Amino acid sequence: MRMQLLMQASLKGSRQVDLTFYNSSMKKVVHAACPHDCPDACGVLITVEDGRATRIQGDPAHPVTRGFLCAKVTKYLDRVYSPDRVLYPMRRVQPKGQGKGDASDFTRISWDEALNEIATRLRKTSDEFGPEAILPYSYAGTLGMLNNTGMAHRFFYRLGASQLDRTICATAGGDALITVLGRKLGTEPEQFRHSKYIIAWGANIHGNNVHLWPFIEEARRNGAKLVVIDPYKTRTARCADWHLPINPGTDVALALAIMHVIINENLYDADYVSRYTLGFEELKQRVQEYPAVRVAQLTGIAAADIEKLAREYATSRPAVIRVNYGVQRAQNGGMAVRAITMLPCITGSWKEVGGGLQLSTSGAFPLNKEAIERPDLMLKSPLGRAARIINMSELGKALTQIDSPPVKAIFVYNSNPAVVAPNHNDVVRGFLRPDLFTVVHEQFFTDTAQYADILLPATTFFEHKDLQPSYGHYYLQVSNPAIAPLGECKSNTELFAELAQRMGFTDDCFRQTEDEMIDAALTSTQPGWLEGVTRERLEAEGHIRLKFGEGPFLPYAQGNFPTPSGKAELLNERLTSQGLDPVANFVAPSESRHAEKAQHFPLELLSRKADNFLNSTFANLSSIQKMEQPELLEMSASDAQPRGIREGDWVRVFNDRGEVRLRAHVNGAVQPGVVATRLTWASLSPSRKSINALTSETLTDIGRGATFYSCLVEVEKESS
Numbered sequence: 001m002r003m004q005l006l007m008q009a010s011l012k013g014s015r016q017v018d019l020t021f022y023n024s025s026m027k028k029v030v031h032a033a034c035p036h037d038c039p040d041a042c043g044v045l046i047t048v049e050d051g052r053a054t055r056i057q058g059d060p061a062h063p064v065t066r067g068f069l070c071a072k073v074t075k076y077l078d079r080v081y082s083p084d085r086v087l088y089p090m091r092r093v094q095p096k097g098q099g100k101g102d103a104s105d106f107t108r109i110s111w112d113e114a115l116n117e118i119a120t121r122l123r124k125t126s127d128e129f130g131p132e133a134i135l136p137y138s139y140a141g142t143l144g145m146l147n148n149t150g151m152a153h154r155f156f157y158r159l160g161a162s163q164l165d166r167t168i169c170a171t172a173g174g175d176a177l178i179t180v181l182g183r184k185l186g187t188e189p190e191q192f193r194h195s196k197y198i199i200a201w202g203a204n205i206h207g208n209n210v211h212l213w214p215f216i217e218e219a220r221r222n223g224a225k226l227v228v229i230d231p232y233k234t235r236t237a238r239c240a241d242w243h244l245p246i247n248p249g250t251d252v253a254l255a256l257a258i259m260h261v262i263i264n265e266n267l268y269d270a271d272y273v274s275r276y277t278l279g280f281e282e283l284k285q286r287v288q289e290y291p292a293v294r295v296a297q298l299t300g301i302a303a304a305d306i307e308k309l310a311r312e313y314a315t316s317r318p319a320v321i322r323v324n325y326g327v328q329r330a331q332n333g334g335m336a337v338r339a340i341t342m343l344p345c346i347t348g349s350w351k352e353v354g355g356g357l358q359l360s361t362s363g364a365f366p367l368n369k370e371a372i373e374r375p376d377l378m379l380k381s382p383l384g385r386a387a388r389i390i391n392m393s394e395l396g397k398a399l400t401q402i403d404s405p406p407v408k409a410i411f412v413y414n415s416n417p418a419v420v421a422p423n424h425n426d427v428v429r430g431f432l433r434p435d436l437f438t439v440v441h442e443q444f445f446t447d448t449a450q451y452a453d454i455l456l457p458a459t460t461f462f463e464h465k466d467l468q469p470s471y472g473h474y475y476l477q478v479s480n481p482a483i484a485p486l487g488e489c490k491s492n493t494e495l496f497a498e499l500a501q502r503m504g505f506t507d508d509c510f511r512q513t514e515d516e517m518i519d520a521a522l523t524s525t526q527p528g529w530l531e532g533v534t535r536e537r538l539e540a541e542g543h544i545r546l547k548f549g550e551g552p553f554l555p556y557a558q559g560n561f562p563t564p565s566g567k568a569e570l571l572n573e574r575l576t577s578q579g580l581d582p583v584a585n586f587v588a589p590s591e592s593r594h595a596e597k598a599q600h601f602p603l604e605l606l607s608r609k610a611d612n613f614l615n616s617t618f619a620n621l622s623s624i625q626k627m628e629q630p631e632l633l634e635m636s637a638s639d640a641q642p643r644g645i646r647e648g649d650w651v652r653v654f655n656d657r658g659e660v661r662l663r664a665h666v667n668g669a670v671q672p673g674v675v676a677t678r679l680t681w682a683s684l685s686p687s688r689k690s691i692n693a694l695t696s697e698t699l700t701d702i703g704r705g706a707t708f709y710s711c712l713v714e715v716e717k718e719s720s
């Protein structure tokens with residue numbers, strides 16, 4: 001698939017398009033798109049000289065990227081050309097868990113050997129145990145549409161492998177948003193500059209969504225107020241006008257209390273509510289159970305502050321909420337997002353430029369997923385039906401408990417489950433099973449790679465082509481390859497196309513080129529907002545804004561909610577069948593300060609993402625490590641003192657699932673009762689264990705998601 005490379009140079013905003021080949025001696029600038037799991041989906045310009053990338057910069061022409069990149073991707077050349085890249089296929093030679101846990105446990109083999117061995121093992125597993133004994137495990141290493149799903153989905157569907165329910169990040173909030181709005185749409189980032197009141201709700205904008213920040217700064221220069229609701233004092237919180245440190249997992253109560261004030265003080269938009277919402281009377285009744293005085297006790301936020309927040313939010317116009325996924329990593333996170341999403345529906349702020357709410361914009365891209373993923377291929381598999389579904393947030397259980405059939409082969413790509421999956425100790429126990437055949441396709445020798453039987457080298461986005469949507473803005477991009485693949489790296493697309501041939505899958509879709517796949521993704525029977533968007537245009541223009549008509553995008557200004565009722569569903573009876581409240585209510589997470597378990601493990605642990613890593617990605621690069629201290633456990637003085645813990649002491653953080661070692665940092669980042677640390681590679685942490693040794697496989701109320709932020713622990717000073 002080394003095809004002609006389309007290059008683009010940006011000269012004072014005008015773009016020149018030229019065709020050339022790899023290894024051209026010319027200096028050229030290639031347009032790509034950052035595929036990492038980040039709402040910003042930046043437009044990227046890569047300078048290539050003599051076939052080697054020499055510079056990376058943000059595309060100045062991209063209206064959200066605006067010419068800059070985050071600190072980690074600014075250093076991307078270090079990642080692409082890192083001496084630690086996996087460059088060749090490898091086979092394990094030391095028994096799992098008995099070697100050094102590094103590349104010396106492996107020997108180099110050819111692609112031919114690797115693919116033959118994988119095909120043979122998968123066939124054997126399928127014959128002996130049925131194809132559902134094979135489990136693909138992938139998440140968001142790349143969000144480029146081709147390499148995120150594409151050939152891999154086709155391959156595993158055709159094989160009849162177990163389906164993976166990809167719940168580890170966003171299903172609680174995403175599904176909850178849909179219960180109110182019908183679709184994952186939200187305020188476009190460019191409109192934030194027009195807001196007068198901005199709430200960052202469980203949203204670490206400075207760290208995780210940095211391209212929204214300049215729009216917020218612009219709004220603030222024009223008098224807007226920024227409020228942050230987060231149990232952790234993020235950099236965003238430190239820069240804000242008002243930080244409300246909330247007790248973890250209590251946001252649903254806060255949102256209901258805000259609506260209590262807004263409704264009882266008649267601050268809602270009666271006209272908008274009556275025309276465009278369903279269930280306002282039921283909501284009105286429900287919020288009476290959430291007066292500010294009661295909710296103050298749950299949230300730790302003073303009643304007067306709750307009332308002030310409600311009044312300011314309802315009367316400042318326009319007011320916008322950036323709610324991010326942090327809120328929905330609590331057990332009751334679905335209900336929290338549901339209740340927060342109701343706020344602009346009762347104030348009517350969806351009508352205003354700079355109003356509304358953003359959780360995700362991903363529902364706006366009408367790409368032809370069926371054509372890219374081909375779920376129909378399951379019918380051609382030996383099963384002849386849809387395969388069973390395994391929840392990725394219960395990987396530990398899947399590898400150690402499930403039978404009929406047990407998981408006998410796991411194929412990991414785009415993910416590092418030996419770090420990111422909850423209940424790490426069970427996950428590792430599963431990966432150590434000698435009878436489990438494990439394939440890992442990776443760019444680096446990650447913690448998960450340590451458990452591979454066959455390790456395969458993967459390209460980075462510098463080395464392959466893709467189609468890049470976004471979950472934080474409304475621009476679609478094509479990402480062009482800038483350099484030839486390093487070593488013997490193959491993209492996910494190439495790998496699964498070749499493996500399909502070895503398996504004897506003759507379906508035409510396994511022979512599609514990247515360009516044909518992109519064309520297929522753009523051919524929708526209902527192009528809607530993609531009207532007129534072609535690959536050729538994307539290649540020529542770099543990015544294209546979805547076509548919503550002229551002017552700012554206001555999807556719900558006149559209702560038009562894509563829900564079954566056509567209205568914003570403040571009451572959703574379909575929730576009742578799932579045993580949930582059809583409006584919204586507060587149920588304390590089973591791991592929170594309100595739970596019985598808190599008697600033994602009284603501290604709420606937030607194992608957050610590092611601002612300069614991306615989940616576990618980047619954690620192994622020395623130039624990036626300098627910016628983070630993931631070995632720290634941040635805690636308040638009032639929790640440290642009674643435990644005899646002082647700044648810099650090594651501590652044991654534990655619960656009934658596991659323990660890790662960290663170094664105490666007694667600062668003002670968290671309130672009493674909360675401790676915080678950052679996600680990093682297990683092999684790079686002091687106890688060589690992921691922080692997820694402490695988190696559980698309990699699932700969220702809505703969306704079967706992971707509950708990383710509902711986690712109780714105790715901390716004690718390490719005896720010296």
Ligand SMILES: Nc1nc2c(c(=O)[nH]1)N[C@H]1C(S)=C(S)[C@@H](COP(=O)(O)OP(=O)(O)OC[C@H]3O[C@@H](n4cnc5c(=O)[nH]c(N)nc54)[C@H](O)[C@@H]3O)O[C@H]1N2
Nearest residue numbers: 202204207208229232248249324325326609611613614615
């Ligand atoms: N630099 C960087 N950027 C990233 C990532 C990264 O790892 N690093 N990850 C990417 C990914 S995968 C995602 S999903 C997005 C997610 O981006 P965010 O949703 O912003 O993700 P989190 O960092 O999990 O959570 C945001 C904030 O929620 C807070 N929080 C935790 N519990 C609660 C609670 O109960 N209530 C409230 N109100 N707040 C709470 C956390 O302290 C955190 O500061 O970011 C993406 N961008």
Ligand SMILES: Nc1nc2c(c(=O)[nH]1)N[C@H]1C(S)=C(S)[C@@H](COP(=O)(O)OP(=O)(O)OC[C@H]3O[C@@H](n4cnc5c(=O)[nH]c(N)nc54)[C@H](O)[C@@H]3O)O[C@H]1N2
Nearest residue numbers: 139140141142169413414415416420441458607615616617
């Ligand atoms: N304790 C705790 N745990 C968490 C979270 C948390 O906040 N706290 N966050 C959760 C969230 S929101 C998420 S989204 C998940 C993230 O879970 P993952 O999506 O597994 O995230 P990463 O750790 O970034 O691992 C992605 C891996 O994919 C690889 N990769 C990148 N591009 C490619 C490619 O093109 N091909 C192949 N084959 N591989 C590639 C990268 O090198 C990297 O090792 O983690 C979850 N886990």
Ligand code: SF4
Nearest residue numbers: 034038041042070073
């Ligand atoms: S990680 Fe996010 S902010 Fe950084 S370059 Fe990629 S898309 Fe942009």
Ligand SMILES: [Mo]
Nearest residue numbers: 037168169170
């Ligand atoms: Mo995520």
